Amino acid sequence: MTEEKKPEERKKRRTATEAAASIGPMVKAMITDVQKAREEGKPIAFTFIACAYDEIIRAMDIVPSWVENYAGICGAKRDAQRFLERAESLNFSRSLCTYALCGLGFDSWREELGEMPPDAPWGGQVKPTVMLGSGQILCDPRNKWFQAAQHYMPDVPVYDVSLPYPAYADDYDFHETEGYYVKHIVEQLRGLIDFLEEQTGHKMDWARLEELVDLVDRTYDLIVDTYDLRRAIPTPMGTGDAMNTMVPIQFMMATQQAYDFFTNLNAELKDKIARKEGVIEDEKYRLIWGGGLPSWFALGDFNYFNSKGAVFPVETTYRTLESTRDFDIDLKKIKDPLEHIAWRWVKTWTYWYDKARKRPGSHPDVERLIQYIEDFKIDGIVMHEAFSCRSWHVGLIWQLNHLKKIYRDMPSLILESDIIDISSYNEADTRARIDAFIDTLEAVKDR
C-alpha cells in the first residue's frame, strides 16, 4: 500500500455498554474463522444479512462469509477507497451500492493477484465455495452483486433465493396473499438446500435445523425484550452501540453465541437502569435514528450527538426482527422448519401492516416511527441518506412528510453521505448540521 493510501488514524469510539465494546474482537474472530475454514477446506458461502437462511447454513455446517460485513469493516477502517476505485476501473459505476463495489474491487484484486491484496483489512476476505444471492423486495444488488462477482470467480456457483414478502396495500387484503408467499419461499429454501448439498457434499441435519429454528425464535424475542429496556430514562444504550450490537443479530443469528450475547446485554442494561446510569449524565433530547444505514467511517458522530445532550434510545435500522410472541399466528404450531422460517419471514416484514390500517392514511413505516416516538418518548428524528443505496434510503423524505401529515410535525434531520465511501463525507459540514438541529430541538423544547 502506498503512503497516501494508508487509512487515517482514528481514535477508538466510546460505547455506553460493555457488550457493544466486546463486538470488535467478535467480528475479528468471525473473519479469522472464515480464513481458517478456507485453510481447512470447509465449505464457505458468501452471504447477505436478512436472508432467512441463517438456520439452514448453520445446520448444514457451512461457514458464512458476510460480504456486507467485510465491506463495512473496510469502511470503518477508512480503507474502502482503493477497492471502490478498483471496481470503478472495471467499469462499475460509482453510483452503485458501495458495499458491492468494495467487495467486487476486493475479490477481483485477490483473484488477479492469486493472494490477498496488500494490507487487506483483518487479513482479507477469502474466496468462497458458493455465493448465496437473494431476489426479494429488499435490494437489487442482492441478486446482481454475486452474478457480477462470478465474472472474477467463474468457478464459484451462485444460488439466488427468492424471498419476497407481501406489499402493504389498500386495494386488497394482504392476508389473502400470505399463503402463496409462504409456499413460494418454502420452495425456494428447499431449492437452496438441494443446491448446498450438491455443491458442498454436506447434508442437511433436519433435527439440528429444528433446534436452530427454535433458537432463532427465542433470540428474536430476547432481542426485542432487551431493546425495549432502552425506553428507560436515562436510556442505558444508544444507537451508536446498536450499530455494534447489530453484529449478533445480522451475522450470528442461529448461534448460541448470539443468544448468550443478548442475555448478557439484557442483564447489563437492567443493571444500568437500576443504577440510573445512562448513555450520558444529562439527557436533554431523546432522538430516534429513523432510517438509513450508518456511515461506518463516522460512527463517532453518535458521540458528537451525545456531547450535545442528545441520545438515541431507539432506531429502525437493523431491527429486522419482531417478537414472535406478538405474531397473529402461533409459530410454535408450525412444525415443518422451512414453513416455520417462511411464516416468520412474512410475519416479520408485515408486522406493522395491521397497526397501520387502524390509523387513517397511515403506512407501516410511518406507523412504526409513531409507535417508537411514543414508546421511547422521542423529541426528534435523525435519518441518513446514503447515496449509493436505494434499498434503505428511498422514501425517507416522504416518511417525514407523511408523519407530519398524519401525526405531528417533529424536528428532523437527514444527514447525507454514504455507508463506506468516505469521499462523500464532510465532518465539519455534518457537525454544523447537527449543531443546527440541536438548536431546533432546543427551540422546540422552549416553546
Add this chain to the structure above:
Amino acid sequence: MSAENSTGGLAIVDKYYQGYGSRARELKKQGKQIMGYLCAFTPVEIITAAGFVPFRIKGDVNEPITKADTEMETIVCPLVRSWFDMSLKGKYEFLDGLVISHACDSMARSKDIWKYTLGLPYFHFIDTSHAIDDSSLDFFVSILGTFRKSLGGFIGQEISDESLAQAIRVYNENRQRIWDLYELRKSDPPLLSGAEMTRVLVAAMGLPVQESIKLLEGVITEVKQRQPAVGAKLPRIMVVGAEVDDAAFIELIEDAGASVVTDDLCPGGREYRAFVKTEGDPVAAIAERYLRGIMCGRSYVEQKGTYPEYLEQRFGHIARAAKEYNVDGIVLYIYKYCDPFGFEVPAMKSYLEAQGIQVLYLEDEYSMSTVGRLRTRIQAFLEMLGTR
C-alpha cells in the same frame, strides 16, 4: 422523407410524440378511464381487459427535475425521478390510477411515494419476482391473480378469460407490427432512422393498443414507400440499456454521423421480442411472457452450464440482434444509480467484445445537460469504428 414533411403515419407520430399524453387526455374527456403505469413489466393486457386505456408514464430530458426532489431522494434513478416530476407537475392529470411493477429498487422503493403523493383513485403494486425459475413463475401467476382480482374489484366486475384472451391477441398484433417496422431498419442505409423509431415507440405507448396498431400500419406503409438513400454508408449502431423514452440520445448518435439500426431497450427490442401464448390459461400465459420473455437486467437468470455459457444465456440475444442487423458497434447507455444494469456492464461488455463487437459504455443522467460530454465520446467511438 422526414417526419417533418410527412402527412401520413410519421406526422401523426410526431404529433403524439411532441404532445405526449394528448390522446389520453382526449379519451378521458370522452369518458374513458386511463390507467398509468411504469416500465415494460406491467401486464397491459390485464389493464386493457378491465376496460382501461393503459398509459405509460414518460419523462422529459429537457425538463429540469424540481418538484420531485421535495418528496423523492436524488439517489433514485434519474429516469424515475423525471417520471415522478412530470406527474407532480400535472402532465398526467388525466390518470384514474397507477400500476407499478417491481422492476427495480428505484421503482419498488418509491412506490409509496407515488401512491400517497399522487393520491389517485386506484393504485396497485405488482410484486414481480426477480427469479424466473418454476417456483417463481407459479408465484407470479398468483401475484397476477391478485392484480386481476383487485382491478376487477375496482371496476365492480370480474375480468373474464375471454377479455384477457382478446387483449392478448391485440397486444401480440401490436408487437408484430413493431417487429415489421424493425425489419425496415435492416437495409443499409435503413429506411427508418433510429430517432424516428424511438418517436414511433414512444407515441405508440401513449395510445390505446388498437390505435397503436393503426398508427404502426400507417408508418410501415409510409416508410416502405421511401427510396433508399444514396451516398456514403454510415456506421450501424445498436443501443443497449434500460429505458429510453426520449429520442434525444438517439438523435445525438445519429447527428454524430451514424445510423441507429436496432436496440435492446424499453420501449424497443427488449420489450417487444416476446409474445404471449394464445393457448391455455391467459394469466399463466401473461405471467410467462413478462417473467421469462423480457430479457432485462432486473431479472435473475439461473446459470446453466459453464460461465461462458451463462454469459451466452444472459447476453446472447444482444449479440444475435447485432449480427442480424449488421451492427458495427454497440453503445451501452446506462443511467446513474441504475443497479440492475450497472452491475451488468463489465460482464456484458467483455462478452460482446469477445464476439468481435466494439462497445462504447456511457453513463448518463437523463438530462440534456450532459449532451456535450456524450457527443465527444460518441464522435470518438464512431471515428474509431470508421478506421477499423
